[in-house]
Every structure is written in structure tokens, then in C-alpha cells.
Amino acid sequence: MVADMQSRGSAHRTGRPRSVEADEAILAATRAALVDLGWSGLTLGDVATRAGVAKTTLYRRWAGKNELVVDAVAALFDELELPDRGTLAADIEGVVLQFAAILARPEAKSGLLAVLAESTRDDALRERIRTSVVDRQKRLVLEGRARAQVRGELPPESDPSSADRTVNLIFDMVAGAVVHRTLVSAEPVDTPWAQSFTRVLLLGLAGAASHP
Amino acid sequence: MVADMQSRGSAHRTGRPRSVEADEAILAATRAALVDLGWSGLTLGDVATRAGVAKTTLYRRWAGKNELVVDAVAALFDELELPDRGTLAADIEGVVLQFAAILARPEAKSGLLAVLAESTRDDALRERIRTSVVDRQKRLVLEGRARAQVRGELPPESDPSSADRTVNLIFDMVAGAVVHRTLVSAEPVDTPWAQSFTRVLLLGLAGAASHP
Amino acid sequence: MVADMQSRGSAHRTGRPRSVEADEAILAATRAALVDLGWSGLTLGDVATRAGVAKTTLYRRWAGKNELVVDAVAALFDELELPDRGTLAADIEGVVLQFAAILARPEAKSGLLAVLAESTRDDALRERIRTSVVDRQKRLVLEGRARAQVRGELPPESDPSSADRTVNLIFDMVAGAVVHRTLVSAEPVDTPWAQSFTRVLLLGLAGAASHP
Amino acid sequence: MVADMQSRGSAHRTGRPRSVEADEAILAATRAALVDLGWSGLTLGDVATRAGVAKTTLYRRWAGKNELVVDAVAALFDELELPDRGTLAADIEGVVLQFAAILARPEAKSGLLAVLAESTRDDALRERIRTSVVDRQKRLVLEGRARAQVRGELPPESDPSSADRTVNLIFDMVAGAVVHRTLVSAEPVDTPWAQSFTRVLLLGLAGAASHP
DNA sequence: GCATAAACGAGACGGTACGTCAGGTCTTGAA
DNA sequence: TTCAAGACCTGACGTACCGTCTCGTTTATGC
Numbered sequence: 001m002v003a004d005m006q007s008r009g010s011a012h013r014t015g016r017p018r019s020v021e022a023d024e025a026i027l028a029a030t031r032a033a034l035v036d037l038g039w040s041g042l043t044l045g046d047v048a049t050r051a052g053v054a055k056t057t058l059y060r061r062w063a064g065k066n067e068l069v070v071d072a073v074a075a076l077f078d079e080l081e082l083p084d085r086g087t088l089a090a091d092i093e094g095v096v097l098q099f100a101a102i103l104a105r106p107e108a109k110s111g112l113l114a115v116l117a118e119s120t121r122d123d124a125l126r127e128r129i130r131t132s133v134v135d136r137q138k139r140l141v142l143e144g145r146a147r148a149q150v151r152g153e154l155p156p157e158s159d160p161s162s163a164d165r166t167v168n169l170i171f172d173m174v175a176g177a178v179v180h181r182t183l184v185s186a187e188p189v190d191t192p193w194a195q196s197f198t199r200v201l202l203l204g205l206a207g208a209a210s211h212p
Numbered sequence: 213m214v215a216d217m218q219s220r221g222s223a224h225r226t227g228r229p230r231s232v233e234a235d236e237a238i239l240a241a242t243r244a245a246l247v248d249l250g251w252s253g254l255t256l257g258d259v260a261t262r263a264g265v266a267k268t269t270l271y272r273r274w275a276g277k278n279e280l281v282v283d284a285v286a287a288l289f290d291e292l293e294l295p296d297r298g299t300l301a302a303d304i305e306g307v308v309l310q311f312a313a314i315l316a317r318p319e320a321k322s323g324l325l326a327v328l329a330e331s332t333r334d335d336a337l338r339e340r341i342r343t344s345v346v347d348r349q350k351r352l353v354l355e356g357r358a359r360a361q362v363r364g365e366l367p368p369e370s371d372p373s374s375a376d377r378t379v380n381l382i383f384d385m386v387a388g389a390v391v392h393r394t395l396v397s398a399e400p401v402d403t404p405w406a407q408s409f410t411r412v413l414l415l416g417l418a419g420a421a422s423h424p
Numbered sequence: 425m426v427a428d429m430q431s432r433g434s435a436h437r438t439g440r441p442r443s444v445e446a447d448e449a450i451l452a453a454t455r456a457a458l459v460d461l462g463w464s465g466l467t468l469g470d471v472a473t474r475a476g477v478a479k480t481t482l483y484r485r486w487a488g489k490n491e492l493v494v495d496a497v498a499a500l501f502d503e504l505e506l507p508d509r510g511t512l513a514a515d516i517e518g519v520v521l522q523f524a525a526i527l528a529r530p531e532a533k534s535g536l537l538a539v540l541a542e543s544t545r546d547d548a549l550r551e552r553i554r555t556s557v558v559d560r561q562k563r564l565v566l567e568g569r570a571r572a573q574v575r576g577e578l579p580p581e582s583d584p585s586s587a588d589r590t591v592n593l594i595f596d597m598v599a600g601a602v603v604h605r606t607l608v609s610a611e612p613v614d615t616p617w618a619q620s621f622t623r624v625l626l627l628g629l630a631g632a633a634s635h636p
Numbered sequence: 637m638v639a640d641m642q643s644r645g646s647a648h649r650t651g652r653p654r655s656v657e658a659d660e661a662i663l664a665a666t667r668a669a670l671v672d673l674g675w676s677g678l679t680l681g682d683v684a685t686r687a688g689v690a691k692t693t694l695y696r697r698w699a700g701k702n703e704l705v706v707d708a709v710a711a712l713f714d715e716l717e718l719p720d721r722g723t724l725a726a727d728i729e730g731v732v733l734q735f736a737a738i739l740a741r742p743e744a745k746s747g748l749l750a751v752l753a754e755s756t757r758d759d760a761l762r763e764r765i766r767t768s769v770v771d772r773q774k775r776l777v778l779e780g781r782a783r784a785q786v787r788g789e790l791p792p793e794s795d796p797s798s799a800d801r802t803v804n805l806i807f808d809m810v811a812g813a814v815v816h817r818t819l820v821s822a823e824p825v826d827t828p829w830a831q832s833f834t835r836v837l838l839l840g841l842a843g844a845a846s847h848p
Numbered sequence: 849g850c851a852t853a854a855a856c857g858a859g860a861c862g863g864t865a866c867g868t869c870a871g872g873t874c875t876t877g878a879a
Numbered sequence: 880t881t882c883a884a885g886a887c888c889t890g891a892c893g894t895a896c897c898g899t900c901t902c903g904t905t906t907a908t909g910c
Binding site: 462463464465530533534535536537538540541542544545550558589592593595596597599600601602603604605607608609610611617620621623624625626627628629630631632 | 674675676742745746747748749750752753754756757762770801804805807808809811812813814815816817819820821822823829832833835836837838839840841842843844
């Protein structure tokens with residue numbers, strides 16, 4: 001996730017090795033700065049100071065503010081996982097609440113939208129976000145579907161490409177609704193909302209599956 | 213929409229009046245700069261130059277980059293309206309496609325997410341976005357429901373507060389899905405997608421309404 | 425002497441005019457910084473702070489450290505003038521002492537040699553030094569000769585090109601000896617030394633003139 | 637001249653011995669860098685690279701840029717010696733031309749003035765320059781006087797302190813004039829100039845000696 | 849019709865952060 | 880212990896843009 005600029009692939013043999021503590025100190029400092037100052041107020045000089053590190057050390061590891069914040073925010077999504085609550089509906093509700101809880105944290109709010117905004121003009125950045133943030137969320141949809149199929153709540157998929165489109169649709173609907181409510185409407189994603197949303201989603205998917 | 217800083221309330225008696233062409237020239241220059249440079253590359257000095265205007269003229273009308281971009285982007289949503297395509301499903305599909313078409317424009321992509329990011333730490337900015345962008349979209353949901361009720365596709369609402377919650381849910385689901393697919397997944401919102409999405413949404417809402 | 429970058433020649437009509445106090449404040453701050461820190465310790469950021477001025481203001485007027493220091497040091501030579509002490513020997517002694525007194529000041533010591541060092545690789549800088557520092561000293565040699573001719577101490581020159589060579593020789597001998605004793609040998613130029621030097625110089629010139 | 641930092645006193649018993657080629661490689665690289673980049677453009681990292689040596693090796697031997705350049709430039713003056721051309725005047729002319737030829741080399745020009753500038757605030761540096769550069773030049777004056785006394789061109793000195801003052805005066809006059817013409821006036825020291833200068837100097841000294 | 853007063857263009861101003869670079873120190877593994 | 884390599888902290892660099900200010904000029908209105 002980190003280790004982007006050089007050391008990828010293999011180790012170089014000579015010279016002083018990079019400090020391993022520095023990486024995590026910098027990412028933690030970045031999150032702290034996001035909380036205190038927001039995206040636009042965050043400066044790399046300040047992050048370096050907070051991390052007890054020189055600015056050059058920071059630039060040696062990350063190309064700029066965007067890349068740094070992606071990595072710092074991506075770590076927040078490490079804790080995201082699919083709970084096993086017994087039914088598909090309950091699993092989805094759980095994930096929605098988890099996801100919303102992360103999004104509601106100020107370091108995520110400030111950073112994520114900004115970095116998405118930048119990614120509209122920077123393909124490498126978009127790819128980085130996809131890899132370290134988006135795909136990690138999408139994986140939950142796949143896991144949820146597999147688990148529901150095991151439970152017999154969903155039939156095994158017949159046409160793979162159609163199934164793929166459905167996964168993408170579900171992902172955009174779930175993630176989109178949660179993001180929009182949290183960051184645009186600025187309303188809380190609480191249990192009642194999660195239940196209402198999940199009910200509409202599952203009934204819609206069931207209905208769409210039954211009359212094709 | 214524009215004219216926020218002073219002219220509120222009434223006219224001033226004397227002195228040279230503000231140039232009316234300047235406002236639109238500045239907003240157009242802002243959109244052009246967004247296309248060329250994106251949010252982070254946009255500078256007010258450059259906008260002023262593009263508009264053939266002094267920087268002071270710009271600051272006399274807008275407090276800063278955020279407010280200017282909100283106004284510049286908000287104008288894009290002026291063209292958004294509810295088409296009458298005969299059925300609720302067709303109406304929704306039409307709105308979804310319209311909305312996606314606007315979002316896909318580079319001046320909207322670059323600017324909108326960035327200004328939303330800023331709004332997470334600036335309540336006045338959030339309010340401004342809500343007024344000039346979000347509410348204008350939400351109004352379409354209300355209009356669509358009213359039209360569907362006239363057509364008999366939907367029953368008249370019974371409980372106003374429950375109806376309000378439903379409108380908010382629908383709005384977050386529609387806008388969220390379109391925004392997420394366009395700006396996060398970076399996939400096109402075309403007619404097949406709009407149809408699939410609309411079908412899931414309407415079946416889900418119908419199902420949720422019938423088993424309360 | 426200052427006014428190098430733009431405003432030379434004519435005034436531009438529009439825009440805020442440059443602060444006139446800033447120029448002198450910056451030069452004075454530069455001299456103070458030279459005294460406190462020497463050439464290598466002098467930073468433009470520190471000069472700006474001392475002058476109560478932004479760094480950009482400084483860069484708007486001077487291209488860099490070298491040009492700034494030339495102007496700051498050149499001002500020291502404003503006070504250099506040919507005293508009328510009645511005889512050529514006394515005049516030369518006076519000038520030598522004056523010149524040495526200026527060179528002995530720490531702001532001159534630190535700055536002048538450094539800027540001469542830079543000028544060996546920068547023709548524009550050398551020309552600037554010549555104009556604002558060297559020629560002003562050389563003029564004293566010409567004045568001194570003219571005054572001595574009026575007094576009858578020296579014959580009017582016959583061959584102009586030979587006279588020119590002689591002036592250059594005298595100038596290099598006087599300035600060189602004073603500079604070398606002050607800055608290289610680091611010994612004081614006091615009245616006895618000035619008398620000894622002047623005697624050798626004048627006797628040598630007289631001798632060279634009489635046996636061609 | 638080099639080996640200042642550690643090896644003082646005696647040999648160390650254990651460990652890898654210092655590379656002897658490294659010293660000369662570093663000094664040569666320093667001179668090359670002076671020619672290519674001048675004093676201000678010279679960096680110790682670049683010198684190390686040119687010399688095929690690590691930066692640490694360089695710092696193990698010299699305290700910094702100043703000390704390194706003094707040693708690098710001092711080596712240029714190794715070739716300076718008093719030619720025996722038969723007469724005092726011819727000897728002086730020869731030394732003047734030799735000295736000027738060294739000063740005219742770009743590695744000397746760039747480095748010498750800069751290091752003199754630094755020495756105005758650094759006594760240790762001034763002492764180092766005196767030892768490795770200045771005194772080596774001054775010795776030529778002493779040798780020249782001795783040789784002229786042997787030839788009978790000059791009387792043996794009577795008062796030692798007066799003789800010492802005279803040597804210093806001569807040295808400042810000779811070195812000062814050559815340095816000033818070469819580095820400040822930026823004019824060539826050629827044979828005609830050397831002859832004119834020598835004539836004025838010797839006639840002046842002779843005159844001053846004869847009427848005290 | 850002429851003074852008033854605000855808006856205008858131009859651009860200098862004091863700031864702040866940028867991303868880079870050099871100085872000098874340190875930590876590694878190999879010689 | 881020295882060496883090459885290279886990461887490290889420090890601090891200055893010169894630039895860019897910020898938002899404000901000070902000019903001289905232009906342009907509606909109101910006395």
C-alpha cells in the first residue's frame with residue numbers, strides 16, 4: 001500500500017535503509033492534520049513536523065499531497081469487513097453502518113472527496129484510489145453474495161457477465177447512497193435508515209431477478 | 213445566485229454601477245479554467261485574466277475560490293428538468309441520464325467534488341451548495357412523485373413525515389448511484405444502466421410500500 | 425544605482441507604485457545582515473524580515489543576492505571623495521585613508537570580495553560592479569591628476585593613450601595595495617603606511633616620467 | 637597541507653587505512669568543479685561524485701567547502717618560484733607574470749576571492765590561507781631581496797624592523813596590483829604592463845631609500 | 849453640467865506554502 | 880577502521896498564489 005516510489009520489487013543492497021517507523025508516523029500525522037485542518041489546510045510541511053520527520057523524507061516516499069492522503073485514508077478502510085449476522089439483509093445493514101461510520105470520521109470526509117476530485121484529472125491517482133480504497137469495498141459485495149448463495153438466499157449465478165454488471169450496480173447503489181447521505185445530504189446513517197435502504201434494495205433486486 | 217456580497221436589499225444611489233457583463237464573463241472563465249486546469253490548477257488570477265477583468269473585481273463579488281466555483285458549477289444544473297415521458301419509470305430514466313450528462317462534463321467533475329470536500333468543514337459553503345445545487349435536484353424528485361400521483365402510478369401520501377423520509381431516501385439513492393458510478397467507478401451512465409437502475413429502484417420502492 | 429529591473433527610463437502609468445521606502449530599508453537591512461552574518465550567512469529571507477518587507481518585494485527589485493549586495497555595498501562608496509589637502513601627496517594619502525576606512529568596515533569586507541568572486545563567472549555582475557563601485561573610485565584618480573596639473577605638480581599629458589594606461593596603472597596600484605593590505609594581509613592602513621606607500625608611488629611615477 | 641583532521645600526531649594502529657589516491661582525486665575534482673561551476677556552483681556532493689568517492693570520505697578529511705577549496709587552490713601556487721633572470725627588475729617581472737598566470741586560471745579566480753571573502757569572518761580560515769597561499773608568495777619577496785643583495789643591487793638591510801615593513805609594503809604593492817588588475821579590472825597582465833609596473837616600483841623604492 | 853462616489857485595470861504589497869537542493873550527519877554491509 | 884551508498888534533518892532557495900492595498904481612470908447618477 002505504501003512503498004510506492006522505489007523499493008518496490010526488490011531491495012537495494014547498499015546505503016542506509018529507510019526508516020520503517022517513519023512511514024506509519026507520517027500517515028498518522030496526515031490523518032491528524034486532516035482532522036485538525038481539513039484537506040485544504042493540510043500542508044506537507046506541517047505533516048512532516050507532526051511526524052517528527054523532515055520534509056524531504058516525506059517527498060522521498062510520496063509524490064505529493066494527493067498520494068499521501070490516499071494512503072492515509074485508505075488505512076481507515078482496513079477495518080472494514082463483512083460481518084456474519086445470519087441473513088443477507090442483516091449483513092448488508094451491518095456493512096452499511098460500518099462504511100458510514102468510517103465516512104463520518106473527519107479525516108475521511110475531508111480527504112476522500114478531495115482526492116476523488118483530483119482523480120478526475122489524474123489517471124494514476126484514480127488507479128491508486130481504486131486499488132487501495134474502492135476495490136476493497138467492492139470485495140465485500142462479492143463476499144456477501146457468495147455467503148448468501150451458500151445460505152440459499154440467492155441462486156448461483158448463471159451468466160457471469162450479467163452477474164458482474166449486477167455486482168457493479170449493487171456496489172454503486174450501496175456505496176453511492178451511503179456517500180451521498182453522509183457527505184452531500186449531511187445526514188446521519190443510522191440503523192433505521194440502513195434498514196429502510198436495505199429493504200428497498202433487496203426487494204428491488206429480488207423483483208428485478210424474478211421478472212427479467 | 214450571484215450577487216451575494218453587497219447588492220442585497222436594495223440599490224445604492226450613486227457611483228459607477230457594477231458591470232453586468234463581468235459576472236457572466238467571470239463564471240464562464242471559471243468553467244473554462246476548470247476544464248483546462250481542474251480545481252487544483254485553477255487560480256483566481258488566471259480566471260480574472262481569462263475574463264478580461266481585474267482580480268479586485270472578482271473579489272468584490274465572491275469571497276473566494278469555493279464560492280466562485282459553486283456559482284459557476286451551479287449554472288450547469290439550470291438545464292436540469294423533469295421530462296414528461298409518460299411513465300414514472302421513463303421520467304426517472306430521463307432525469308438520471310440528464311443528471312449523468314451534466315456530471316460527466318469536466319467542469320462539473322473537477323469542481324463539484326472539490327467544493328463538496330471543502331464544504332465538510334465550512335457550513336456556509338455547504339448551505340450555499342445545498343441551495344444552489346442540491347435542492348434543485350431534489351425538487352425533481354418531488355415533482356416526479358407529484359406527477360406520478362396525478363397519473364395514478366403512486367398513491368397520495370398519508371403520513372407527511374414518512375413521505376419526507378422516503379423522498380430523502382430516494383434522492384440519496386438516485387443521486388448517490390449516479391454520482392458514484394460517474395465519479396468513483398468512472399463508468400458511463402448509459403441507457404441500459406439507467407434502465408436497470410430504475411427497475412431495481414421502482415420495484416424496491418413498490419415492494420417496500422406494499423409490505424410495510 | 426538601484427532601480428534596475430523595470431522602472432528605469434520611464435514610469436509606467438498604471439498599478440500601484442513601488443514603495444520608495446522599501447528600497448532603502450532593504451539596502452540598510454542588507455548592510456546590517458552583512459555585519460552580523462557575513463556574506464555566506466546572509467539570506468534573502470532574513471534581509472526581508474529585517475527590512476520589514478516580504479521576500480517577493482525583494483525579488484521584484486533585485487535578481488538575487490549578488491545584485492543586492494553590490495547595491496548595498498556601493499552605497500558605502502558614496503562618501504568617497506577627493507579631499508583638497510594642498511599637495512598631490514597629501515591628496516593621495518587622504519584618499520588612501522578614506523578608501524581603507526570604507527574597506528575596513530565589516531559590511532564592505534564581507535560583501536565586496538564575495539561579489540567580486542562571483543563576478544569572475546558573471547559578466548553582467550562584473551559590469552554592475554564596475555559601474556557602481558570601481559569607476560567611482562577610478563574617477564578620483566582622474567580628478568587628482570587634473571588637480572595636480574592645475575597646481576603645476578604634473579605636466580599636462582601629451583599622448584592620451586599613454587596617459588590612459590598610466591591612469592589604469594596608478595589605479596590598480598593604489599586600489600590593489602590598499603585592498604591587499606586590508607583584506608589579505610589583514611593589517612591596518614594607517615597614516616604611516618599611507619605616507620610610505622604614497623612616497624614610493626609618487627617617486628616611482630616621477631622617475632618613470634623622467635627617464636622614458 | 638592536507639591531512640589535517642585526524643592523522644595528526646602519529647599513525648593509527650588498526651582498521652582499514654585511508655586511501656591515498658583519494659586525497660589527490662578529491663583536490664583534482666575540486667579544481668575541475670571550480671572550472672566548470674565556479675565557487676557558488678560547487679557542491680561537495682558533486683566533488684565527491686567526480687572523485688569517485690563517498691561524501692563521508694570527503695568530510696573525514698576536510699571540515700567543509702572552504703578548507704577544501706583552500707587546499708585545492710593552494711596546490712596551484714606550488715609551481716610559483718623565483719626565476720633567476722640576472723637582474724632584480726627582470727626577476728620581479730618574471731614573478732609578476734607567473735603570479736598573474738596562476739591568478740588568471742579559472743579555478744584560481746573563482747576560488748581564491750571567495751575563500752578570502754569567507755576568511756574575513758573566520759580566523760582559522762585566514763590562518764590557513766596565510767600558511768598555504770600568502771606566505772608562499774611573500775617568501776619570493778624575501779628571496780628576491782636576498783638575491784639582489786648578493787648581486788649588489790641592494791644594500792644589506794640595517795634596521796630589521798624597518799626592513800620588515802618594507803618587505804610587507806612591497807608585497808602588498810606587488811600582489812595587490814596584480815590581483816587588482818587581474819580580478820577587478822579584468823585586464824591582462826602582459827609583459828608591457830609588468831615592465832611598466834616594475835619600473836615604477838623599483839624607481840619608487842630606490843627614491844624612497846635615497847631620501848629617507 | 850458638473851461634482852460625487854463607486855467600480856474599474858493594473859500591479860505592488862505582506863504572507864504562506866510549495867517542491868528542490870545542499871550541507872553535514874548517520875547507519876548500513878562490504879572490504 | 881575505512882569505504883560507497885544512500886537515508887536522514889536542517890534550513891535556504893526562488894516561485895506561485897493568496898487576498899489586500901493603492902494608484903489613476905472611467906462611468907453613472909444627483910444636485
